[in-house]
Amino acid sequence: MIKSSIERVARTRYVMPIIVTLAIAIIAITESTYQHSRTTLEQGVALSDARLEASRTLQSLTDAEAAARAYIASGHPDDLATYREAVADMQAVRQGVVKLVEVLDPGRTFSLSGLNEQLDAHVATLDEWVRAAAQGRKAQAQTQASAHQSRQRYAALRTEFETVLKRGEAIQKSTRVSLFDAMLINRLALHGLVVLAVLALALFMRQLRESDRREAQEHERLSAQVTLRTTALRNLAGHHVSAREDERSRVARELHDELGGLFTAMKLEIARLRRVTEVPDAALERIAGIEQRLNEGIAVKRRIIEHLRPSSLDQLGLIPALEMLCQNAAGGLGIPVHMQLSPVELTKDAELTAYRLVQESLTNVSKYAQARQVWVELAQTSPWVRVSVRDDGRGFDTETVPAGHHGLLGMRVRVESHAGKLDIISAPGLGTHVVAELPMRTVAPA
Incomplete structure (x- = not known):
């Protein structure tokens, strides 16, 4: 008492x-x-x-x-x-x-x-x-x-x-x-x-x-809220990424089905016109020009579809798709792109994330790096799959990324949506090294 x-x-x-x-x-x-x-x-x-x-x-x-x-x-x-x-x-x-x-x-x-x-x-x-x-x-x-x-x-x-x-x-x-x-x-x-x-x-x-005690309780409460909201934001970001990829796939399918059908019909019509004997030579020249423009349109369509949804990834797999991507980048950049690609075990969505990571990194190299060489690596060390893109360009200060440059943020969102980790190592004059770790695909027991 x-x-x-x-x-x-x-x-x-x-x-x-x-x-x-x-x-x-x-x-x-x-x-x-x-x-x-x-x-x-x-x-x-x-x-x-x-x-x-x-x-x-x-x-x-x-x-x-x-x-x-x-x-x-x-x-x-x-x-x-x-x-x-x-x-x-x-x-x-x-x-x-x-x-x-x-x-x-x-x-x-x-x-x-x-x-x-x-x-x-x-x-x-x-x-x-x-x-x-x-x-x-x-x-x-x-x-x-x-x-x-x-x-x-x-x-x-x-x-x-x-x-x-x-x-x-x-x-x-x-x-x-x-x-x-x-x-x-x-x-x-x-x-x-x-x-x-x-x-x-x-x-x-x-x-x-x-x-x-009150401060510890408040800290725990705020930490729990931060964790909860971070998880919610990560899930939301993952949902947005999935929704965007789904939308890209839908647009790619529609372009392939609808526009591809139109282009095919036009090619057939041109072929019929060529078989007509009464067509003047001047008209045949015009038909040849139209056919050339049509072929260019088909090539543009294929390039757009490939950008929206890489068909090589679905048809050939991750390593051949990355090889084609690196070869095209080397041709476009005019510099060697060294590849060291090993077989890995990833889910389909994680494979797409790895592909997009390399694609975005090579795009940044072409825009900003002024590099002389690029190295692309894909390796597996249980329980992680490591994706690495490194260049010897001019680099940048990772603490002062200019406003409006959302590519790095998009990479991080993609990787973290799969419970992975992304590190960007760079400094002015020392090049840039983008390293992502994605969890391996778990195989269900038989």
Whole structure:
């Protein structure tokens, strides 16, 4: 149930803005705790410095009193110099303590005024001792130094210093607790940020996988559509090729039957006219001219019929038909056409495709190639039959075929309609090589 709820939330469009907002909030908390921790540490360092300065003040006071007593006892100038150095050091350290306490305790929760007054009074007493000793009143100075009141004042000063130090310890303890709290908050914030980062990464990976899955499905769908439409177009192209060949066959038959019959009848009529004895010589000359034109028309008819539907292919087979085609092309081009033709096993439609491929290739050679030689090859390598036409002409760039040149496209459509493959290899100045592979005819088992 929890997992489904998380997934339902993850599918909403607000999840990423929420995560970003929470991340910004955690970063703000982390920065705040960092600043608080930094301030707390600075206060702790200041407090430690204040305690050290307070200890130094008390030590300087002790040194000053010891030096004053030594001077009273000996009257030596070095003891007097030591006393004055100790007093000066105590005054400097005391000013540092005051400044540190002001920084440490801006709220003025405790005051150093009482301590300062007692220090000033004690220093004044020490100065009075030293002054009396310096003026030769040594006995008076010794009496004052050994007085009970002096010892009480020094004890009170030590007590006041202890109070200040204890107060500093209390503040330091409070500061330490505050620092630990800040560190705990920072730790929790970091943990939360890590959890959010992991959650965001998981959601991102999930969305990425979902996007990849949708993209893969769309790719498969489009690939299936492309394959389906390519197959449909190939079938349609094959149907158009078959329909065109059927139409050519029909036109060739009609030309052979209808026009051939007319030409035959005309030949018979001319033969009858020649047997008539009363025909003048001038008429016979005209009849001879008509017969010559008739023979030319019959030759044109045969050439058209052969172009529409090669009768040699139906009557003699593929290899003799290709030999005749290549011989006629060699005569028309005036260049040698080398043939290497081996027996192959193809269906009737595939034989016609192979014939048309060679025919179209030789036509292109005559139009564009400016070749010196042509090679035509027919070979069988199971399960393919290879048809190849190669020339040594000027070639062309196969990527930039000019518009309106549909012969190569027609070749490809014919070959692919039989589930074959067509490769056209050419480059400027390197000739052209047209290679087609057609599937062999499958022989049904007996």
